[in-house]
Amino acid sequence: MLPESQRGSLGVVLVSPRNPLNIGAAARAMANFGFQRLSVVAPFEPTWREARSAVGAPELLVNALESATLAEAVAGCTLVVGTGTLTYRKAEQRVVALPDLAPLVTRELACGGRVALVFGPEKHGLTREDLSYCHLLVEIPTDPQQPSMNLGQAVAVCLYELIRSSDSASESTPATPASSITSAASSGRLDLLAGVIEEAMQAAGYSPRGMQEANRHDLRLLLRRLSLSTHDTRRILGLFRRILWRLNRLGH
């Protein structure tokens, strides 16, 4: 099992859930497996109110964080894991089968990182934009004839996997916070860096305006693929700020 201190560093993020029963079921599964941090992104307000005020709603649901965007919800996380089936889309980042997820999560938590497990809306799952905030995708090995799981059940199965198999891994690695040279950069830091790089691109006339959205998307994925440490991120940020300053000065 994950030690309790580490379970506190793993959060579940529900993006725009539509059904209050599913929100309640997700929260219950979290309580069943000893997790506490729930965030909800851009919920449908009546649904959200109903789920929170349900009789017997677990405390973690009452204390859940609400945010307008996924970027905001995962800003403090060093490993963002998207969930869903890949039947209708091609992954743009690493894909891991659920039975292989636990060691990655355990390692991240043992180094003092923060992990988010992100679930999309019931109907269509996470969008391509949502997925671009994810370092990796996890796939539940479902039957190809009926691949899509109910939200509450998907949360239960993923959390069960994390507590079932993290026995040995978590005990062998002490949970000492890593230095900034080795600790992974948070999602928020990566977004900050991406913003400065994008400004520099524009200032340098790197590509036509019509390409901005596509470039932003690819940059987000690239930065997550690189597994940058906090230290790396700070250095690259410094470099691009300098470049940007120079470009702006020259441009005037």
Next chain:
Amino acid sequence: MLPESQRGSLGVVLVSPRNPLNIGAAARAMANFGFQRLSVVAPFEPTWREARSAVGAPELLVNALESATLAEAVAGCTLVVGTGTLTYRKAEQRVVALPDLAPLVTRELACGGRVALVFGPEKHGLTREDLSYCHLLVEIPTDPQQPSMNLGQAVAVCLYELIRSSDSASESTPATPASSITSAASSGRLDLLAGVIEEAMQAAGYSPRGMQEANRHDLRLLLRRLSLSTHDTRRILGLFRRILWRLNRLGH
């Protein structure tokens, strides 16, 4: 993964489910993980009708078997696995943690046996009487502060465990039906045997009438603990039939 032929020999049994949404969720999890055989014992009729006629109900729900008693539902099974938490009761048979269940199930299926995974009603789970039909109990490793899982989520987590880890075990053992000397006796055969033994007990004046119910319960557990083969069961049945005949003849 369990080969498809073997998944057909594993059934899910829901005892007196009360909530149509839970029945639907259980059926959906079965479809997600490629299982087909669903039985429902003594369902609350309006609930059962509603669940079956729900829009988009999976085929396996429409084809589910209905029976009046658990004994009937598992009569053809050679390994009956009960589920639930043991917070409020003491187990009378072997208890296995869910992560350790798969090898047992895989072995049974590989020998040509039939397995039932039995889930109790939402409120209080399986009764002591229900549990006496189970060869073993499986426990999902939930948090002691919130041990009780939602029915649909419990089904999802158990089935996920069975498909996640049966990779190697199922491939190494060919699925040849065992001979009656080694193949496990079905639950129905054990009940038949128990009935004859009980008659013999009565005919022999073994214990006062007031003890009949308790004896029946203990006998059911005992026969399951012995892991009798079909062959054993037939021999013991022959023996007790002979004893019974003799007792009855002498009694007249």
